[in-house]
Amino acid sequence: MTDNITSVGGGGRPDTAVSALKGRTGPGTPAETRGRTTIADGVVAKIAGMAAREVQGVYSLGAGMARALGAVRDRVPGAGAGVTRGVKVEVGERQAAVDLEIVVEYGVSIVDVAGGVRTNVISAVERMTGLEVVEVNIAVNDVHLPDDEDAEPDEGRVR
Known part of the structure; x- marks a missing residue:
């Protein structure tokens, strides 16, 4: 029967070992x-949303109904900014893959x-998370x- 842990340290010392189940273990292995x-997903969505809003020419994110509901939600104290x-x-x-409506x-x-x-979102997500953005x-x-x-209309057309 073979052992799951094999020594990779010098002189047969079990300081640093490779476990078939856990990866590298022992005091000599890097913390990462x-x-x-x-x-x-929410973390990546926030990063992507902030990165998209930083680009000049983007007025807002979201489509029709999402923007309308978001505008109402933004007025409620404590509801968050809808990033x-x-x-x-x-x-x-x-x-990671990202879909944006702008x-x-x-x-x-x-x-x-x-x-x-696209450039800003890919850069921010990859830099902050280490994930590869595929699209x-x-x-x-x-x-x-x-x-x-x-602004909301003052009154209807008909009085």
Whole structure:
């Protein structure tokens, strides 16, 4: 019968060993190989949402109804800022995929904005999490016009 732990240290010392079940063990092994780190989907979604909003030409994230509900939720004290509105992610052990719904400012190049968002999101997620971003899908759902304000109409047309 063979032993699951084999010595890799010099002189037959069991300081550093490799276990078939646990990976590298022992006092001489680096700390980053001892244990497992998991990153929740919500963490990656927040990073992606913040990174997308940093790009010039992005007015907001989310589509129609999500933006309307988010605007109401933003007015409720303690409800949070809705950083993940318009962001969906799938996170695996080593990879992540991101889907974004964005609204761009009128007059900007949508292709340039999408490229900037994609670059910024990939950079931020990979730098902060160590995950490989395999894709960033962007859906441009609206264009914000300069005279479009989020103000509610004073009254209806008919009095």
